[in-house]
Amino acid sequence: MLLDAIAGWFSHDLAIDLGTANTLVYSKGKGLVCSEPSVVAVMEEKQGRGQKVLAVGHEAKEMLGRTPGSIEAIRPIKDGVIADFEITEAMLRYFIHRAHNRRTLARPRIVICVPPCITSVEKRAVRESALSAGAREVFLIEEPMAAAIGAGLDVTAPTGNMVVDIGGGTTDVAVISLSGIVTSRSIRTGGDKMDEAIINYTKRKYNMLIGERTAEQVKMTIGTASTDSKTTTMEIKGRDLVAGIPKVVVTTSEEVREALVEPIHAIVETVHLTLEKTPPELAADIVDRGIMLVGGGSLLRDLDHLLRQETKLPILRSEDPYTAVVHGAGRALDNISLLREVALA
Ligand SMILES: Nc1ncnc2c1ncn2[C@@H]1O[C@H](COP(=O)(O)OP(=O)(O)OP(=O)(O)O)[C@@H](O)[C@H]1O
Ligand SMILES: [Mg+2]
Structure with missing residues (x-):
């Protein structure tokens, strides 16, 4: 001691x-x-002697999708x-x-x-x-x-708080009261699935293959969850699937919204299903206090607007959803x- x-x-x-x-x-x-x-970049050592770590973090992320055969960004x-x-x-x-x-x-x-x-x-x-x-x-x-503590909610009080954390890999929806999680649901849909959806959409619509990092940039720059958002455009670069050469197309925020329909729907549905499983007293608290959004994925433009429309509840975004x-x-x-x-x- x-x-x-x-x-x-x-x-x-x-x-x-x-x-x-x-x-x-x-x-x-x-x-x-x-x-x-x-992200960790590793190199296969000769004669199967395992892996050697080359870089971690930012440096390793830069290498994603750009590594030669012997190096792998994991x-x-x-x-x-x-x-x-x-x-x-x-x-x-x-x-x-x-x-x-x-x-x-x-x-x-x-x-x-x-x-x-x-x-x-x-x-x-x-x-x-x-x-x-x-x-x-x-x-x-x-x-x-x-996340609830970080967003400033009083988790020890006997009141219901709902937190929705949209991360890279998962979206977690939880109702917290008296220092414990009362109900929660997790789905393996988050920012990564949104990026994937954009890659697939670009493949179908433009016959063009784009990388993960490009897809993420498109999502963060012009992506939106709502039809009410103002339309914006962006140039994206990739490889033409037929001709095999690099090409550039201009995509719109409306197209990106369309691409994101499935992952966004999965997130909205998870919020609904968790609300259905919430005991009535706590549900009443949530009607008053609203739902707190955290996680980088919650920064998607007008996602809060869409959730407000879909749930008719107050939607709050934590001050710094990343941290x-x-x-x-x-x-x-x-x-x-x-x-x-x-x-x-
Ligand atoms: N402005 C933005 N619009 C849309 N998505 C964004 C924005 N900024 C960041 N993101 C996404 O947020 C995700 C990262 O969020 P976060 O750092 O909270 O995830 P994580 O905590 O690492 O993942 P998990 O909680 O699932 O393990 C990435 O998918 C990123 O693309
Ligand atoms: Mg997280």
Whole structure:
């Protein structure tokens, strides 16, 4: 106990949002210290001696879709769950070392945000990855819980709060009351599925193949969820599927909206289904307090407008949807009694 307290003085405890698209790290006393894509570039070593990590984060993301045969840019977290443990551990180690600066001797206490649907096997794997990456103690918090705390909702009160987190890999919808998740639903649809939908649409409509990064840029620049949005256009570059040569077309926001119909519908439906499963007292609270949107995907233009039309409920967007989860986990790190209350057993 005493040793633990002493270790606490010398280490910078960390909160980590290990996302499909981005990993964010909060350091106690310092705030957000790192925000990078969850991408690792590895090189196959000769004679099957395993893989060597070349780059992590921004540098590795630049390599996505542009690597020669021997190098691979990997996104180790798919659909919100860890798909490649070794690479995830390498990534965690890199982020922990960077945040921790290696100047302190003590090992940090680490809070990691995990999807609400995580299995016990996955939980153990995340814990072990963090321990072997240098943690002294590991706490797991469910992402919607952290998001709600980060968005400034009082999660310990006996009132219903609905949080919708639209990330890269998943969309999590949860109703929280009295420090616990009352009902939740997750779907493996988020920003990535939107990018995929744009790639497929461009293939069908223009016979053109575009890359993941281009599709994401199109989505962020002119994408919209609603027919009420003002129409804008954008030039996109790709490869003609018939002629096989590079080509440029001009696409409109209306076309992108059409491309996004399916993933957007899946998200709206998940909100509806969760509302249906919500106990009446809590549903009444949500009518008054509204639904809080977090996650990068919630930045899609007029998605809040569409949800307002579809649910007839007040829709709020957290101030910084990208960092709500990590800031919530950080706040729990600063308040140990809250942490013990909301952390998973
Ligand atoms: N302006 C924008 N419009 C639409 N989508 C956006 C915008 N900005 C970011 N995104 C999308 O947000 C997603 C990343 O969000 P976020 O960082 O919350 O995901 P994550 O936490 O890494 O994923 P997950 O929670 O599923 O594990 C990406 O798919 C990105 O393309
Ligand atoms: Mg997330």
